[in-house]
Amino acid sequence: MLDKERVKELYLxxxxxxxxxxxxxxxxxxxRKCIERNLKHFRSSHLANKIRNKEIDRITRYESKQFMSDATFIKKNRSIYKTNDDGDLVVDISVAPIITFDTPKRFVNENSKKEINRKIIKSGYRKDELLY
Incomplete structure (x- = not known):
């Protein structure tokens, strides 16, 4: 037996x-038969909520695609960063003294001697210093 109240609730x-x-x-x-027989006078409410749900899904998908990676953010806002001795990009406090919590503070240069040396030692290939 089909629960008509539950069908009505979900349909609305x-x-x-x-x-x-x-x-x-x-x-x-x-x-479909239950809706056709019992709920045809609720069609306008059903269509309004269907459109509302579709818009909510569309907006949610749009918002979720708005994520920007740290690298992209730094490329777009290069003026607030300075390069330190290791080649890492860090926030320049003299240019941007106040930043938001989600602003990347440091972007590590993956091709610096220090990083390459750390990765080689971590891999266990050689235990001594390689590049220094």
Whole structure:
């Protein structure tokens, strides 16, 4: 037996018949018939919530694609960084004395002698200093 109240609740939230059938573990045709017979006067509410849910999904996907990596951020805002002796990029406090919490403070140069030496020693290839 199909729970008509549960079908009505999900239908008014904007769910399609196949989605409701997945939640209730029944056939989609059974849900479609139930909607057709009992809930046709709620169609405008269903369509409004369906459009609302679609817009929420669209906005959420758009927001999730707005992430910017540290390297990209530093390339776009190169003026607030200075290069130290190791080739690392660090925030220049004289240019940007106040920065937000999510601003990268340091970007390590992966090709510096220090980093290459650390990676070789960590790999166990040779235990002594290689480049110094």
């Amino acid at each position: 939230k904007g769910y399609a018949a196949y989605q409701i059938s997945n939640v209730l573990n029944c056939k989609p045709e059974k849900v």
